[in-house]
Amino acid sequence: MAIAFKQETFRDDFSYRNSPENIRRFPFPFDRDEYMYAVNMEPHLKGQKGTAFESLIDVDEHYVAEMHDRALVLKEDPLRYQALPHMMTAQWDTLELLMEEQAAGFPEHFTLIRNGDQWRWINRPLGIDDTFTFGDRSTLPYEPLEYITRQAQGDFCIVDQRDGNLWMDAGMVTTQADWSLDFDIGMNFMEWHGPVPLAHQMGVFDRALKFLLNLQQGKPTRRFNWTMTINPRLDTSPENYHKWGPDRASVTPENVGEKVHLRVEVQSLWRLPRSNAILFVIRCYLMNMNELVTVPKWARRFPRVLSTLPPELIDYKGLTRYRQTTIDWLSRFDDGAPTSPGTFPD
Amino acid sequence: MSGGTEIPVRVTRVTPVAHRIKRFRFERSDGRPMPYFSGGAHVIVSMNDNGHVRRNAYSLMSAPYDCSAYEISVLHVEDSRGGSSFMHEKVREGDEMRVSHPVNLFQPDWRGRKHLLIAGGIGITPFIAMMEQFSREGACFEMHYAIRTRDRGAYCEDLIARYGPQRVKIYCDAENDRIPVARLLDSQPLGTHLYVCGPAGMIDGVLTTGLEAGWPEQNLHSERFLSSQPGKPFSIELTRSGRTVHVGHHESMLEAIEAAGIDAPFLCRGGACGQCETMVALCDGKLLHNDVYLTEEEKASGRKVMLCVSRFEGKALHLDL
Numbered sequence: 171m172a173i174a175f176k177q178e179t180f181r182d183d184f185s186y187r188n189s190p191e192n193i194r195r196f197p198f199p200f201d202r203d204e205y206m207y208a209v210n211m212e213p214h215l216k217g218q219k220g221t222a223f224e225s226l227i228d229v230d231e232h233y234v235a236e237m238h239d240r241a242l243v244l245k246e247d248p249l250r251y252q253a254l255p256h257m258m259t260a261q262w263d264t265l266e267l268l269m270e271e272q273a274a275g276f277p278e279h280f281t282l283i284r285n286g287d288q289w290r291w292i293n294r295p296l297g298i299d300d301t302f303t304f305g306d307r308s309t310l311p312y313e314p315l316e317y318i319t320r321q322a323q324g325d326f327c328i329v330d331q332r333d334g335n336l337w338m339d340a341g342m343v344t345t346q347a348d349w350s351l352d353f354d355i356g357m358n359f360m361e362w363h364g365p366v367p368l369a370h371q372m373g374v375f376d377r378a379l380k381f382l383l384n385l386q387q388g389k390p391t392r393r394f395n396w397t398m399t400i401n402p403r404l405d406t407s408p409e410n411y412h413k414w415g416p417d418r419a420s421v422t423p424e425n426v427g428e429k430v431h432l433r434v435e436v437q438s439l440w441r442l443p444r445s446n447a448i449l450f451v452i453r454c455y456l457m458n459m460n461e462l463v464t465v466p467k468w469a470r471r472f473p474r475v476l477s478t479l480p481p482e483l484i485d486y487k488g489l490t491r492y493r494q495t496t497i498d499w500l501s502r503f504d505d506g507a508p509t510s511p512g513t514f515p516d
Numbered sequence: 517m518s519g520g521t522e523i524p525v526r527v528t529r530v531t532p533v534a535h536r537i538k539r540f541r542f543e544r545s546d547g548r549p550m551p552y553f554s555g556g557a558h559v560i561v562s563m564n565d566n567g568h569v570r571r572n573a574y575s576l577m578s579a580p581y582d583c584s585a586y587e588i589s590v591l592h593v594e595d596s597r598g599g600s601s602f603m604h605e606k607v608r609e610g611d612e613m614r615v616s617h618p619v620n621l622f623q624p625d626w627r628g629r630k631h632l633l634i635a636g637g638i639g640i641t642p643f644i645a646m647m648e649q650f651s652r653e654g655a656c657f658e659m660h661y662a663i664r665t666r667d668r669g670a671y672c673e674d675l676i677a678r679y680g681p682q683r684v685k686i687y688c689d690a691e692n693d694r695i696p697v698a699r700l701l702d703s704q705p706l707g708t709h710l711y712v713c714g715p716a717g718m719i720d721g722v723l724t725t726g727l728e729a730g731w732p733e734q735n736l737h738s739e740r741f742l743s744s745q746p747g748k749p750f751s752i753e754l755t756r757s758g759r760t761v762h763v764g765h766h767e768s769m770l771e772a773i774e775a776a777g778i779d780a781p782f783l784c785r786g787g788a789c790g791q792c793e794t795m796v797a798l799c800d801g802k803l804l805h806n807d808v809y810l811t812e813e814e815k816a817s818g819r820k821v822m823l824c825v826s827r828f829e830g831k832a833l834h835l836d837l
Contacts (some may be wrong), residue, residue, distance in 0.1 A: 254627075256625075256626035256627040257626070258653075259626065259653060260626075305652075330626065331623060332623070332625050332734070333734050380790065383790075384619075384783055384789055384790065384791050386617055386619065386783070387551055387553070387617045387618055387619075388521060388551060388617045389521065389617070443551055443552035443553055443554065443580075443618075444552050444553070444554055444580060444581070444649070445554060445626065446554040446556075446557070446620045446623040
């Protein structure tokens with residue numbers, strides 16, 4: 171079934187909203203009522219129709235508007251896209267993966283025709299129909315990674331594997347939860363995870379790195395990450411902190427439903443074939459509290475999770491100023507009834 | 517997670533290429549394309565030897581961008597534990613087999629300004645795929661290939677014909693022609709990465725020469741053909757599954773555990789990747805660590821063991837499996 175793409179904004183008047191169908195396909199990340207910290211990796215396998223996992227690279231009703239927002243971010247700050255010179259093969263790997271997955275998952279919107287190295291890519295929502303030579307960067311209007319990630323929802327990092335570590339050597343990052351590709355480019359796995367509290371002491375990153383170094387071709391893996399964002403703003407970057415930081419002081423009991431958003435990242439990791447690099451997809455989903463409470467299970471569970479967060483994480487995720495206001499507002503929807511296992515709506 | 521999903525293949529060609537070396541061509545039985553891979557990658561070939569499953573790692577030597585088939589070359593080793601004998605004596609064109617997805621533990625450093633490749637004997641195979649990839653991507657490389665005798669050297673003429681005598685140099689032991697390692701390593705441009713694959717003595721020699729010549733460790737890459745060494749039989753107790761498994765003279769712990777129907781994790785089966793790392797619950801005796809994955813301190817601590825290549829001598833070994 172064709173997706174009805176929305177015209178909406180992630181800035182200024184913030185007209186972004188989820189349709190009722192899109193709320194039900196939201197990847198709600200909490201499978202129990204209290205917060206748990208863990209290396210929560212699981213195989214990235216296709217899930218049920220009508221969920222965010224119906225295709226391994228998800229496209230939803232916000233696609234066109236998100237791609238427009240990305241173009242605006244890049245126009246203001248071209249360094250949101252960077253790739254070190256040795257990552258060209260990995261760029262082509264990524265272009266292939268994103269084209270193949272989008273075309274397979276959403277054939278009414280995307281078509282890829284391969285004839286040897288001569289490829290034709292049709293992207294109907296964005297009105298693109300390009301023919302190019304795979305492997306020849308001069309036949310595309312941008313470098314292959316920039317070209318395809320201007321046409322794919324989510325942030326994308328390619329990490330190179332060498333010396334028993336992973337290195338952030340290329341990426342397109344415009345929908346990030348307060349981190350910067352321009353700052354992290356060239357760093358290794360331990361360096362770019364430096365600021366995360368608690369997890370280092372728990373040995374989480376040692377185990378995660380070991381796991382990822384052996385990530386296998388054909389067996390992508392995923393994990394969830396989450397935070398909260400005030401207003402449906404995709405670009406919460408350190409570069410633009412002056413634009414979104416002050417928003418956090420604007421939450422009142424009257425505007426929680428509209429302003430406070432649960433921000434979920436479905437992070438998938440893929441071993442790339444020709445380069446042996448790893449593609450790290452960080453796909454961001456936003457849902458405000460008015461939308462969240464339309465699913466009774468989530469309305470009960472989310473305030474319970476927020477109440478059990480360790481103080482270090484409240485601070486790290488930047489929730490300090492509005493967490494209690496949000497719990498108070500949500501508690502009206504929590505009648506204390508038990509919740510069912512798993513993350514999906516009842 | 518053991519080994520990963522396997523690809524069903526048919527052996528479509530077996531070609532003798534040199535003394536005790538045969539090339540095998542695998543095409544997918546389900547008609548789908550083979551996954552692309554990166555130069556230096558290997559696959560695990562599963563062999564069904566009368567119900568006994570043998571699994572050996574072999575480097576892929578076909579072109580990484582050719583998804584019509586995978587090719588490997590197998591040396592029939594003198595003291596074969598069964599794998600290379602099976603490949604040479606039992607495998608025929610038309611046979612159905614299974615191979616794993618490619619795994620690369622010998623990936624080129626794509627930042628290299630130049631790639632200096634040093635091969636000994638059957639150690640040439642990962643480089644054949646690597647050179648195809650370098651050549652296609654326009655990377656600068658140079659191959660130095662040592663063979664014992666002319667009739668044992670696989671692919672010498674093919675490689676010279678393909679890349680020219682400037683980029684491929686052959687050294688024949690029987691003709692007293694040796695790779696001038698010290699001179700080579702002393703005369704490379706800044707940013708060169710070195711890769712060596714061959715017998716253990718050759719790898720050690722090249723790496724030592726490199727370090728002594730002031731090469732950064734990160735620029736020296738090697739792949740060893742480790743396989744489980746035969747040894748005295750022993751028994752292991754698996755504490756989680758409550759089973760006792762006997763490990764035979766020619767068997768590895770991993771093979772014995774698999775034969776007992778227990779799913780154990782593995783990837784390279786050569787002591788390099790770390791996937792089959794297992795916690796030791798009790799050890800009354802001596803662990804014989806044969807891997808290159810664990811650090812010396814980890815080996816000395818006796819708390820971990822790699823199932824694929826290591827052994828045990830003593831009274832009792834309990835593993836957390």
